[in-house]
Amino acid sequence: xxxxxxxxxxxxxxxxxxxxxxxxxxxxxxxxxxxxxxxxxxxxxxxxxxxxxxxxxxxxxxxxxxxxxxxxxxxxxxxxxxxxxxxxxxxxxxxxxxxxxxxxxxxxxxxxxxxxxxxxxxxxxxxxxxxxxxxxxxxxxxxxxxxxxxxxxxxxxxxxxxxxxxxxxxxxxxxxxxxxxxxxxxxxxxxxxxxxxxxxxxxxxxxxxxxxxxxxxxxxxxxxxxxxxxxxxxxxxxxxxxxxxxxxxxxxxxxxxxxxxxxxxxxxxxxxxxxxxxxxxxxxxxxxxxxxxxxxxxxxxxxxxxxxxxxxxxxxxxxxxxxxxxxxxxxxxxxxxxxxxxxxxxxxxxxxxxxxxxxxxxxxxxxxxxxxxxxxxxxxxxxxxxxxxxxxxxxxxxxxxxxxxxxxxxxxxxxxxxxxxxxxxxxxxxxxxxxxxxxxxxxxxxxxxxxxxxxxxxxxxxxxxxxxxxxxxxxxxxxxxxxxxxxxxxxxxxxxxxxxxxxxxxxxxxxxxxxxxxxxxxxxxxxxxxxxxxxxxxxxxxxxxxxxxxxxxxxxxxxxxxxxxxxxxxxxxxxxxxxxxxxxxxxxxxxxxxxxxxxxxxxxxxxxxxxxxxxxxxxxxxxxxxxxxxxxxxxxxxxxxxxxxxxxxxxxxxxxxxxxxxxxxxxxxxxxxxxxxxxxxxxxxxxxxxxxxxxxxxxxxxxxxxxxxxxxxxxxxxxxxxxxxxxxxxxxxxxxxxxxxxxxxxxxxxxxxxx
Numbered sequence: 042x043x044x045x046x047x048x049x050x051x052x053x054x055x056x057x058x059x060x061x062x063x064x065x066x067x068x069x070x071x072x073x074x075x076x077x078x079x080x081x082x083x084x085x086x087x088x089x090x091x092x093x094x095x096x097x098x099x100x101x102x103x104x105x106x107x108x109x110x111x112x113x114x115x116x117x118x119x120x121x122x123x124x125x126x127x128x129x130x131x132x133x134x135x136x137x138x139x140x141x142x143x144x145x146x147x148x149x150x151x152x153x154x155x156x157x158x159x160x161x162x163x164x165x166x167x168x169x170x171x172x173x174x175x176x177x178x179x180x181x182x183x184x185x186x187x188x189x190x191x192x193x194x195x196x197x198x199x200x201x202x203x204x205x206x207x208x209x210x211x212x213x214x215x216x217x218x219x220x221x222x223x224x225x226x227x228x229x230x231x232x233x234x235x236x237x238x239x240x241x242x243x244x245x246x247x248x249x250x251x252x253x254x255x256x257x258x259x260x261x262x263x264x265x266x267x268x269x270x271x272x273x274x275x276x277x278x279x280x281x282x283x284x285x286x287x288x289x290x291x292x293x294x295x296x297x298x299x300x301x302x303x304x305x306x307x308x309x310x311x312x313x314x315x316x317x318x319x320x321x322x323x324x325x326x327x328x329x330x331x332x333x334x335x336x337x338x339x340x341x342x343x344x345x346x347x348x349x350x351x352x353x354x355x356x357x358x359x360x361x362x363x364x365x366x367x368x369x370x371x372x373x374x375x376x377x378x379x380x381x382x383x384x385x386x387x388x389x390x391x392x393x394x395x396x397x398x399x400x401x402x403x404x405x406x407x408x409x410x411x412x413x414x415x416x417x418x419x420x421x422x423x424x425x426x427x428x429x430x431x432x433x434x435x436x437x438x439x440x441x442x443x444x445x446x447x448x449x450x451x452x453x454x455x456x457x458x459x460x461x462x463x464x465x466x467x468x469x470x471x472x473x474x475x476x477x478x479x480x481x482x483x484x485x486x487x488x489x490x491x492x493x494x495x496x497x498x499x500x501x502x503x504x505x506x507x508x509x510x511x512x513x514x515x516x517x518x519x520x521x522x523x524x525x526x527x528x529x530x531x532x533x534x535x536x537x538x539x540x541x542x543x544x545x546x547x548x549x550x551x552x553x554x555x556x557x558x559x560x561x562x563x564x565x566x567x568x569x570x571x572x573x574x575x576x577x578x579x580x581x582x583x584x585x586x587x588x589x590x591x592x593x594x595x596x597x598x599x600x601x602x603x604x605x606x607x608x609x610x611x612x613x614x615x616x617x618x619x620x621x622x623x624x625x626x627x628x629x630x631x632x633x634x635x636x637x638x639x640x641x642x643x644x645x646x647x648x649x650x651x652x653x654x655x656x657x658x659x660x661x662x663x664x665x666x667x668x669x670x671x672x673x674x675x676x677x678x679x680x681x682x683x684x685x686x687x688x689x690x691x692x693x694x695x696x697x698x699x700x701x702x703x704x705x706x707x708x709x710x711x712x713x714x715x716x717x718x719x720x721x722x723x724x725x726x727x728x729x730x731x732x733x734x735x736x737x738x739x740x741x742x743x744x745x746x747x748x749x750x751x752x753x754x755x756x757x758x759x760x761x762x763x764x765x766x767x768x769x770x771x772x773x774x775x776x777x778x779x780x781x782x783x784x785x786x787x788x789x790x791x792x793x794x795x796x
Contacts, residue, residue, distance in 0.1 A: 063254050063256040063257065063551055063554070064111055064256075064514070064549065065111075066106075066111060066162070068267065069161065069162055070161055070162075070164050071149045071160050071161075072159050072160070072161045072164065072166060073146055073148050073159045074146070074148075074151070074156040074158055075119065075140075075143060075144045075156055075157050075159055076144045076147065076156045077143055077156075078143065078145075081143050084098060084429065085098065085128060088455065090508070091502075092501060092502040092503060093496055093501060093502075094428065094501065095130070095132040095133070095428045095429065096129060096130050096502070097112075097113075097129045097502040097508075098126060098127070098129075099112055099129075099453070099454055099508070100125055100127075100455075101125060101452055101453040101454070101512075102451075102452055103451050104125050104127055105124065106118070106120060106124070108127070108515050110162070111511055111515065112127060112129065112508055112511055112512070113127070114184060114185070114253070114255060114503070115131070115184065116134070116167065116168055117130065117134065117159060117161050118130075119158070119159060120158050120160060121158075122152075122157070122158070131500075131502055132423050132425065132501070133425065134183070135167060135179070135305060136305075137306075138421070140308070142426065144156075146159075147338065148340055151338075162255070162268070163266060166305070167182065168182050168261075168264050168267060169182055171305070172210075172213075174214070175214075175217070176293075176295075176300070176303060177293035177303055177310070178290065179289070179292060179303050180213065180287055181287070181288050182264070182285070183286040183287065183500065184252055184255070185253045185258035185284070185286075185554070186228075186253060186283070186284045186286055186495075187251040187284070187553055187555065188240075188248070188250050188251075188282070189248060189250065190248060191230075191236075191284070192282065193242070194236065196236055197212075197215060197216070197227075197235050197236055198211070198235045199234055200212065200235055203233075205233070205260060206261070208229060208235070209229055209261065209285075211235070212227055212229050212235035213227065213287065213289060215235060216235070216237035216238075216289075220237060222422075223291040223422060224289065224290050224291070224421070224423070225237070225289055226286060226289065227286075227287055228240075228284040229261075229284065229287070230282055230284050231258075231284075236284070238286075249491070249497065250493055250494075250495050250497045251492060251493055251494055251495070251553065251554065251555045253279075253283065253555065256268055257279045257283050257554045260283075261285060278551060279553075279554065280552060280554075283554070290419075290422070291419065293310035293416070293418060299312070299329075301416055306340075306344045307334060307335075307341060307344075307345070309334060309415040309417070309418065310415065310417070311413060311414070311415055312329070312413075312414045312416075313412070313413060314411060315411050316357065316407075316411055318408050321404070322359065322385065322404070323403070325414060326359070326414070330416060331414035332359075332361075332415050332416060333359040333360055333361035333362075333415070334358055334361060334364070334413070334415050335364050336364040336367050337363070337365050339366060341366070342366055345358075346388060346396045351388055352389075352390060353389065353390050353392075354411065355411075356387070356388045356410065356412075356413055357385045357387055357411070357413070358386045358388065358413045359403055359413075359415075360385060360386050360400075371398075374400065383402070384400060384402060385402070387399045387401055442577060444574040444577075445574060445575045445577065446575065447459075447478075447479045449478070450479070450482075450570075451516060453512055455574060456572075456574065457573070457574050458571050459479075459482065459569070459571075460513055460517045460520060460533075460569050461478070461568045461569075462517070462567065465562070465566060465568045466562055466563060467562055468484065468534075468542060468543070468544035468562065471568035472484045472536075475568060475571075478570055479570070479572055481572045482572040483570065483571060483572070484534075484570060484571075485509075485569040485571050487506050487535060487537065487538065488537075488539065490506075490535075490537065490545055490547070492553070492555050492556065493555075494506075494507035494555065507556065513533050517531050517533075518531065521567075531549070532546045532547070532559075532567065533566055533567060534546060534566030534567055534569065535547060535566075543560070544562040545559065545560055545562070547559075
């Protein structure tokens, strides 16, 4: 009976809820960029889901600024330039903290491709005003929370008789006295109860906490300004025990005799010291332990000249040499290395409310006037340098592979998710929908379904399950048409890893600001499916260049006249692998064909000369052929064959050339029926004396040459005709005997013109 009543109440509770407008973020502003330090770039390049660390990183191609704000539930967020990676920071709340511990801050007009963008819910860097009552301190909004069993804890002070801004400051003062440290935190509830942290629960009481949307804490006017005038309707319906958490840091020395004021923009503790006749700036710097001020941006300079430090008397400001805006842009000063003294900017406000400035050496400062003394702030009590380390990171956002999802699936942190738009009423139907959508898809199942989403020890990030619920909700909000009459609510149908056949519904409840739970699915829900992504390796692209070796045009013309029907086709593929010194030359086609019909004696000479060049200068032949650079993806696919190719390339090329040469030689011998060799000393007039075709041992020369004998008629050439062959490059077409001499060479393609 009890379970039936609970179930009916749950159904009524679900359908009576209004749409989750308090989750949506419609107003935000880019307030600058952050160039991360080299040792801090991992926060953008790696996924971090651990809720016990001071930051979290989420990645998705469907990431938006609104989704990032919703996942972080913070006043500030970071997004990369592609707007695919969202970074939530839980211990760094101010621009000067980002600039100090993570990187270099710049205005939104000076963003680079390597910087991350900083977004805020308002144009102001923080939602809280400057602490005028305690100028040496600074406070920041941590978040909006729901704390279980907070009613069992006695509040440190009740402030129901004052407004919220006053109650917030009175609670801070009370906790400052109570805790007595340079860093402390406190809660202020919607019913104006003040709790100084840490809070100690009774041993029997279980403590669970929920990080809520900031919209639920808009009862504080400074937070309400970030959401517009309509924010009142949201916090009136929320739990009265909703808590605002405020963090307070003391940065400057504060005593009765000497008090410094903390400056958020310059990140310095400042104090004005009167320059008297018996004093100098160096004396003041020594006594007050003053340091120089660094001004790198135009915004910092404009802030300074419009601050209350500027009066109608001279203000001497010691400037650090790293103040790039002062020296390069404002005063355009060069050769600063030649000056050994400290430099000061003298600023004075005129009667016409104009500001005059001058750059001088600080040793030249004279009364009347004052010196703006600056000290470095105290180090933060939170060890940011230790917490932001690469050892705490998880999976890296890989740049060497592309993760893709099946159709209609959405990638989020290396998994693909799909939200079906049809209502389903049991887990079997949900699993069937997932398997039908994609073969490897399964219904999403959590190992726990608690409403709490953070650890109460430090109040940092949300657990991954709660982050995924927000992401699923965001997908369905854009897929479904949600009416504004409050009669329909998005319910997520999920499974439970501990109970495989158990079906649960998760839905957002505005009253608590979190995702509630129904253990039965009779009301119907939208099934959420998941599957592994499709991984594709990214291949580094290399431009394909086609290079043609230089050609000797006169040589081609001469060869064309000598050889009428000779065709040479030779293609060499040159594979060049980047980041490697290995070079392969693989012949993928070699075809040498020679045809001779009714050839003259001159064509026979040219054929033999080409054959001689091809046999003796094979290396030149491959060097002068066409080369190209093949895409590197070919090398990666065949990288395992690389050693075998290196070993076999040389011998294979040699055998191909040898077989081709022998084949052509045998073909010539069979065609012309004879091969003769003569010594070099018989070339000339003596060779005409030999009429016999018999070869003797004394006729064998040291360097063999081939002589072809074609006979058209029975007559022989005279000695005079043979002598003309040695002296003239032109041959008569009536000669019967043609002799190829070693000294005579005609290149088919001459890559280097000869003189």
